Amino acid sequence: MAQLGFDFGVEPKRLTKVTPARLATFDDCPRRYRMTYLDRPPPQRTGPWAHSTLGAVVHNALRALFDLPAGRRTPARAAALVGEQWNDSGFLDERQAARYRERAKQWVSDYVERSDVAVEPVGLERWVSAPVSTDEGPPSLIVEGRADRIDERGGELVIIDYKTGKREPDEYEARGSQALAMYAVAAARTLRRPCHRVELHHLPTGAVASAEHTEDSLRRQLTRAGETAAELQVATDTLTAHGNADELFPARTGRRCSWCDLRPSCAEGQQAAPAARSWDLLAP
Template identity: 55%
Template sequence: MSMQLGLDGMPARLVRVTPSRLATWQDCRRRYRLTYLDRPAPPRGGPRAASTLGAVVHNALHAVFGERPARRSAARAALEVDRHWSSEGFRDDAQAAEYRERARTWVGDYVERHAVVDAPEPVGEVVGLERWLSAPVGAMVAEGRADRLDDRDGQVTVVDYKTGRRVPDAADAAGSPALALYVLAARRTLRRPCRRVELHHLPTGTIAAAEHDEASLAAHRERAEAAATALGAAADALEEDSRRAEELFPPRSGARCGACEVRRHCPEGRAAAPAEPAWSGLAP
């Protein structure tokens, strides 16, 4: 637990948060409790194909970008997909084989376009791969693992890979709380200028980019601090009195409950939406 001096001179807690914790809290407080607070943690749903596919692509790109540009190639990228492949969550072997081939193509095309020697759209010097960032930011400690950090003309760019159905745009990049937190943490951790964020959508080859200024970062920071303070206070109150669990962490049900990994423990979620198959969410 980190501390700073409060207004009364006494130590005040700095709440440690990651983008996933903040997103879960803002999406559904019951899911937050079941995921991060309850011990022993309740059983979750089985693996989902979209998450499996995303992890494979991330791992393959991490391996390729960890090599010198001269050792990177589409063929190497495809081999890394094979090396990290998992069929968990897919409907059947045929669907898994189809998406394995798609992932090989996505990653190979991406590497050829951005990562090899004389690439047509080079990314710059890679200064961080799956880099853990942790830095005090106001009333919280912002933490998380950035997919990639690039140095472009002395400025650090935060890159996040996407493999889902939805193609992101510039508004998504600018509005991403996760990317903004990574910018704030990268500035403190690396002590270098950082304001550009990018979402790289592998299925379409789309890059959605945004440049933060101090005002936009301040707005993201204010929202994140408010959420961090609230979730920290709720967790403390729950620790003091476990009987307040439903009051402090009410469900927020809706259509998205169909894919929730803790829906088996949530009657409201099960009533709100039928269970989605484990392969829903895959890019078409």
């Protein structure tokens, strides 16, 4: 007699855990993915990058700001938090670092001035995770990641991502961001509220690029994620079975090799492009 609800002859499908960072790294360069997540001991990396330091300081200052009571979230306090979080890693010298420190203070001060910072976020640097299906079948992925900020407006969640780079983002970037879409799906499942709106807040210009996802557009992003996840999982499993690392995870070279963290450990990357200076990607 058949067992109700059980099928002991079918092995449960393994769920692949993915984060936006892992998927983006594999899409960008499989070799970089392998060296970042699989190689042990970890290969040699470059030193710190000034643009990464700047971004981390701004993110940390804004998180600390929203941890304060609403009445203390002032422009002056936001600027002071930048000073408290600051470090000079990756900058040319103290003079350049000081110039960008003052610039970052102005960015966050202006952001607080023009934004409704009295709102209480649902999450700050919130880790969200959820099993999802990329088709009509059972779950095949666990999508997860850390969202900069999650707000609630009108009963729905909003994913907010801070940007400090050179280029001002637009609606197409917000809509096309696989990371934001994955956060939206995982947040909706984790926090049990609908989530369709995603926003990129560009601190240097004050621009807010937003997009409203539909269930179809979120599904398309999950399908893309599933395809990349399947490819990287096959490569990883084959490597574990003593496959050829260079063939399974080939270097995908280009201009980005100039500022790759793993450039010191990648001969192909060194040949593909000259080394960038650690401050070259700072917003002008």
